Amino acid sequence: MFIAVLSFVLDHVLWTITDIDTGKTEQVTPSWYWIIIAILLISVPMIIAIIGRYRRQKFQFDIKMVKPVEYLINLFDNEICYNIMTADTMRDHLLEENNTLRADIQKFYYIEAMYYVNKATHQLFEFKNQGGNSIQTESSLDGIPFIRFINVSEIIFNTYNLLIDFAGSRCEYIKLLNDSTKYINEFNDLMDYMGTKIPELKGLVNWKIELN
Numbered sequence: 001m002f003i004a005v006l007s008f009v010l011d012h013v014l015w016t017i018t019d020i021d022t023g024k025t026e027q028v029t030p031s032w033y034w035i036i037i038a039i040l041l042i043s044v045p046m047i048i049a050i051i052g053r054y055r056r057q058k059f060q061f062d063i064k065m066v067k068p069v070e071y072l073i074n075l076f077d078n079e080i081c082y083n084i085m086t087a088d089t090m091r092d093h094l095l096e097e098n099n100t101l102r103a104d105i106q107k108f109y110y111i112e113a114m115y116y117v118n119k120a121t122h123q124l125f126e127f128k129n130q131g132g133n134s135i136q137t138e139s140s141l142d143g144i145p146f147i148r149f150i151n152v153s154e155i156i157f158n159t160y161n162l163l164i165d166f167a168g169s170r171c172e173y174i175k176l177l178n179d180s181t182k183y184i185n186e187f188n189d190l191m192d193y194m195g196t197k198i199p200e201l202k203g204l205v206n207w208k209i210e211l212n
Contacts, residue, residue, distance in 0.1 A: 069143060072130060076144050076152075080123045084155050087116035091159050094166065107173075110166065114176055117159045118183040124152065125186040128193045146198065156187060157207045164211060177211060184209050 090113035094106065101109070127144075167173035191207050 072127065073144060075123060075126070076148070080120050080152060083116045083120035083123065084152050084159075087113050087120060087159050088155050090116065091162055095162065110163065110173060111176065113159060114163055114180055117156055117163070118180050120152070121156055121183045121187045121190075124156070125190050128190050149194075153187075153191065153207065157209065160184060160187070160209045164209070181211065184211065 090109050094101075094109040094113060127149075164177060167177050188208050
């Protein structure tokens with residue numbers, strides 16, 4: 001395409017000048033000819049580079065939007081389970097040692113439990129973005145067993161409710177709860193969605209977290 005454009009320019013920009021005295025003719029290149037050539041030499045590669053970059057970014061975006069089942073299984077096994085078990089441990093420490101811990105240690109356990117349960121919730125919410133197809137009602141190598149999804153969701157539900165009860169009317173903890181509203185809403189949305197996707201879930205549990 002680039003060569004064709006140059007050929008067209010070369011064929012059409014040469015001016016024919018005739019000498020009146022001798023009758024001889026010659027072709028002269030106008031002064032703006034080389035300006036056009038320079039612009040083409042600069043702009044065409046830039047346009048090609050921009051198009052290539054756009055197509056590469058679009059391809060990477062499509063990969064991110066449609067993640068393979070293997071990715072979701074790995075996410076569940078290696079990250080979500082770890083994060084939710086860490087949150088559960090922090091929650092247990094907060095519950096068991098509530099009356100003996102210093103205020104700063106209490107807040108540490110609270111913040112850590114909130115951080116890890118929020119992280120696990122946000123990662124689990126990705127299953128809704130992928131259509132929930134990786135959750136299997138029967139044991140399968142092609143997805144997450146339904147009972148494991150239930151177990152993790154139950155820990156998230158119980159952890160959030162304990163953290164809400166613990167906060168009570170204490171302003172410093174209420175602020176932490178308010179900062180977590182996004183993740184609590186994600187959990188509620190995920191439960192509603194999965195209830196329509198998997199009828200067994202709707203009939204088995206009715207988990208909805210409510211902030212006081």
